[in-house]
Amino acid sequence: MSQEEKAKQETSFRKLHHLEICLKEKVQSHETTKIEDFHLVHRAICDLDFDEIDTSLVLWGKKLQLPLVAAAMTGGHPDVRKINENVAIAAQKYGFAMGVGSQRAALEKNMPYITESFEVVRQLAPDVLLIANLGAAQFGKKWNYREEQIEKAINLIKAQAIAIHVNPGQEVIQIEGDTYFQGFWQRLNGIAEKIKVPIILKEVGSGFSREDAQKVENSPLSGIDIGGLGGTSWIGVETLRLEKETSSLNYEMGNLFWDWGIPTAISLVETRSVTNKTLIATGGIRNGMQAAKMIALGADIAGMALPFLEAAAQGLEELDILVKKFQKELKITMFLTGCKNLEELRSIPVVVSGYSKDWMEQRGIDLSMPWRKKI
Numbered sequence: 001m002s003q004e005e006k007a008k009q010e011t012s013f014r015k016l017h018h019l020e021i022c023l024k025e026k027v028q029s030h031e032t033t034k035i036e037d038f039h040l041v042h043r044a045i046c047d048l049d050f051d052e053i054d055t056s057l058v059l060w061g062k063k064l065q066l067p068l069v070a071a072a073m074t075g076g077h078p079d080v081r082k083i084n085e086n087v088a089i090a091a092q093k094y095g096f097a098m099g100v101g102s103q104r105a106a107l108e109k110n111m112p113y114i115t116e117s118f119e120v121v122r123q124l125a126p127d128v129l130l131i132a133n134l135g136a137a138q139f140g141k142k143w144n145y146r147e148e149q150i151e152k153a154i155n156l157i158k159a160q161a162i163a164i165h166v167n168p169g170q171e172v173i174q175i176e177g178d179t180y181f182q183g184f185w186q187r188l189n190g191i192a193e194k195i196k197v198p199i200i201l202k203e204v205g206s207g208f209s210r211e212d213a214q215k216v217e218n219s220p221l222s223g224i225d226i227g228g229l230g231g232t233s234w235i236g237v238e239t240l241r242l243e244k245e246t247s248s249l250n251y252e253m254g255n256l257f258w259d260w261g262i263p264t265a266i267s268l269v270e271t272r273s274v275t276n277k278t279l280i281a282t283g284g285i286r287n288g289m290q291a292a293k294m295i296a297l298g299a300d301i302a303g304m305a306l307p308f309l310e311a312a313a314q315g316l317e318e319l320d321i322l323v324k325k326f327q328k329e330l331k332i333t334m335f336l337t338g339c340k341n342l343e344e345l346r347s348i349p350v351v352v353s354g355y356s357k358d359w360m361e362q363r364g365i366d367l368s369m370p371w372r373k374k375i
Contacts, residue, residue, distance in 0.1 A: 017241060019073075019080055021237050022232065022237065022309055023309065023310065025240050027232050027233060027236050027240065027306070028231065028232060028233065028306075029229055029236070029258070030258065031229055031259045032230050032284070033229070033230030033263050033264040033265055033284040034230065034263035034265040034266050034354075035230075035265045035284075035293055035294075036354075037265065037352060037354045037355055037356035037357065038296075038297060038350055038352055038356065039350065039351040039352075039353065040296060040348060040349075040350060041348065041349045041350075041351065043337055043338035046338060047338070050331065050335050053335060053339070053340055053341070054340060054341040054342070055067060055330055055331060055334070055342065056095075057300070057342055059097065059300060060161055062160055063095075064095055064096060064129060064301070065094060065095030065096065066094060066095060066323075066326070066327060067291065067302060067342055068291065068301065068303065068304070068326060069099055069129075069280060069282075069301055070087050070096065070303070071280075071282045071303035071304060071308070072100060072102075072133045072202065073099075073101050073305050073309050080101075081120060084100065084120055085120055085121075086312040086316055087308055087312050088120065088122075088123075088124040089124050090319040090323055091125050091128045092124060092126070092127060094323045094327070096128075096323070097130070097131065098128055098129070099133060099225075100118055100132065100157060101133060102134060103132060103133055103156060103157075104134060104135060104138060107134075107152055107153065115156060118156050119156060121157050122158045129161070130157050130158065130160060130161075131159060131161045131163050132154050132157055132161070132162040133162065133163050134153050134164055135167070135178070136164050136166040136181060136184045136188070137179070137181050139164070139183075140180045140184040141180060141182055142180035143178070146187070146191065150195055151195070159197065160197055161197050161198040161222070162197060162199055162200070163225055165201075165202045165203070165227075166203055167206075168181060169206050169260055170235055170237075170238055172253075173235050173238040173239060174238045175238075175250055177238070185215075189219050189220060192219065192220040192221050192222075193220050198278070199220075199221050199222055200222055200223040200224060200225055200278065201216060201223075201224050202224075202225035203225065203226060203261075203283075204234045205231060205233050205283060206227070206228075206229060206235075206260055206261030207226055207228035207261045207262030207264065207266070207267030207270075207283065208224055208226045208262070208270065209267070209271075210274050210365075213270060213273075213274050213275045214274045214275070217274055217275040222277060223277040223280065224271055224275070224277065224279055224280070225279075225280040225282055226271055226281055226283065227282050228263055228265070228266070228282070229262055229264060229284075230283050230284030231264070231282070231284030231305070232284075232305060232306050233258050233259065235254055235257050235258055238250075238254055239251060239255055263356075264284050264285070264294075265294070265297065266356055266359050266360075267283070268294060268297050268298060269297060269298075269360065269365060270363070272298035272372065273369075278300050279298060280299065280301050280303050281294035281295075281297075281299035281302045281303065282303035282304070282305065285302050285303065286304065286307060287325070287329045288326040288332075291329075292329075292337075292345060293333075295342055295346060296346060296348055296350055296372065297369070298346065298369070298371065298372040352367055
């Protein structure tokens with residue numbers, strides 16, 4: 001087996017190992033999302049009918065019944081196919097969006113048992129907004145991905161958008177990680193002008209700063225999935241993979257940087273303060289009330305990964321419970337803040353306290369957040 005063939009096989013099995021760790025180990029960040037620092041103002045005079053509260057929206061031309069995406073999780077190995085099947089069925093049933101995990105293995109190996117773990121998503125969710133997924137490092141000088149690879153990833157699941165994940169923290173700790181990012185930004189900007197569907201940048205647990213959001217605002221890219229600190233730590237996942245490996249130095253570095261990044265709520269405030277583009281709030285979102293806060297802070301939509309992964313591993317009944325709870329939690333939050341739709345939720349008062357208030361003041365971010373409804 002050549003070195004190239006070995007690397008391709010490792011990509012597929014690494015995806016399976018990631019999934020097993022997420023389901024069996026404690027992969028959460030030790031830091032919080034800081035969502036707890038943002039407070040929605042209760043409205044006692046409620047002039048609403050609960051059953052008439054509207055949680056729908058249109059994103060990239062697609063009608064969604066919930067402002068929710070099952071964020072990129074898995075794919076690329078036959079053993080994870082059932083996870084994608086279950087989430088796709090739930091997405092079709094309840095009308096939320098879905099992102100798949102990195103499709104690199106499908107592009108590199110082109111083996112039916114791998115590609116089918118992705119193709120099944122569109123087969124079971126014909127009406128769902130699907131988001132394809134590739135890594136930013138593959139667009140650097142080493143791997144040299146171009147529009148051809150993006151088009152293949154999109155076509156594989158007939159996606160309405162594609163996320164390019166930027167994960168330098170994960171890659172630098174991963175023992176076989178790709179740390180060759182140089183040149184990806186310039187190449188991706190050139191590609192974005194040629195691709196017909198929206199391209200977004202996606203972090204995987206360390207968040208986006210205002211400075212990076214400004215770069216996206218000035219680019220042909222369509223938006224950001226902030227992937228903030230406070231949920232699954234992919235630096236942590238890679239660290240757990242190293243426990244039985246020989247690289248004790250990488251294991252030590254992984255523990256040191258486990259909680260590196262910008263908390264989700266703060267990252268959302270940073271990004272929305274400088275961009276009018278689509279923002280997806282992911283990173284430690286665990287319920288509908290937290291999602292409501294993210295939308296009130298300016299997110300177009302919120303996303304969860306680990307809760308979907310855990311529920312999907314148990315079956316469709318657990319997924320039903322998860323989504324119904326999320327929907328009820330979101331609607332109750334809207335009801336108690338006097339919002340009959342998501343547009344009104346983006347206009348309500350939000351009070352900032354604690355760590356987040358200090359951060360915003362030091363970064364010169366207006367505490368009144370006048371840009372929450374989009375610039």
